[in-house]
Amino acid sequence: MNLVQIREKFREVSGRYDLVNDDFSDNGADFYITEASKWLDRAIETTKSWGTYLISVAPGVWCIKVPLSRAIKEVWITTIEGKWQLEKKRLQDLIAEFYTEVPAEWTNGTPEYYSPTISRYIPEDMSAATLATFATSVGVIDQPHMEYDALIMSCPVELASVVEVQGLFYSFPLTSDDDENYWSTHHPLLLVQAAVRQTFITSGNKPMLDIFDRGIDGDLSRLDKDLVEQIIAEVDEMDA
Numbered sequence: 001m002n003l004v005q006i007r008e009k010f011r012e013v014s015g016r017y018d019l020v021n022d023d024f025s026d027n028g029a030d031f032y033i034t035e036a037s038k039w040l041d042r043a044i045e046t047t048k049s050w051g052t053y054l055i056s057v058a059p060g061v062w063c064i065k066v067p068l069s070r071a072i073k074e075v076w077i078t079t080i081e082g083k084w085q086l087e088k089k090r091l092q093d094l095i096a097e098f099y100t101e102v103p104a105e106w107t108n109g110t111p112e113y114y115s116p117t118i119s120r121y122i123p124e125d126m127s128a129a130t131l132a133t134f135a136t137s138v139g140v141i142d143q144p145h146m147e148y149d150a151l152i153m154s155c156p157v158e159l160a161s162v163v164e165v166q167g168l169f170y171s172f173p174l175t176s177d178d179d180e181n182y183w184s185t186h187h188p189l190l191l192v193q194a195a196v197r198q199t200f201i202t203s204g205n206k207p208m209l210d211i212f213d214r215g216i217d218g219d220l221s222r223l224d225k226d227l228v229e230q231i232i233a234e235v236d237e238m239d240a
Contacts, residue, residue: 001188004177036194051169062156069149073167086114111153119150
């Protein structure tokens, strides 16, 4: 189901006609649907919780911005010379070992380590011009934004590279009527139920919240078995 179909079913199930217009356009329902999708992502790990973010980077790049990231688990780099996995280091250790010089003194090379880094600057409305004034002294992430996480590598890359970031990601956000994501296509009823559940939180309707939580938890526990079966199959293969 796409977003407009989810919205229509949300209107039917919840009875919240104030949140969905008669033509099924949004009048507030999308907020609850969006939050429901993220809540489901966090509530359970499925076969689609993991993802790979791919990005091509030019020589000199040292920082990677990762959209929709929940947790960065692995980082790989591919160049014309081959492919290798970066080893994770603590942020403070990586900075102390590789980034004590001013950016002008940094040398391109072959990264061996990475660390998730801080992608938030204070104040949050700092202008690009102000941020640029610090760039000559410290490495800064260009265009900092709340919608992504970021990682730094142990040196700027020497060669054009493809960086693969593997980890846990949020499902694709539903913003246009035709948009679909994992929950809307594979488990649309769960997404609708979770969206209705969100309305009970804001309205303080604890009895209905408890009822929906029990129903959703039951479905999620069954869904969790799919991932368990996949993991068991991998273990059985190794044992054999």
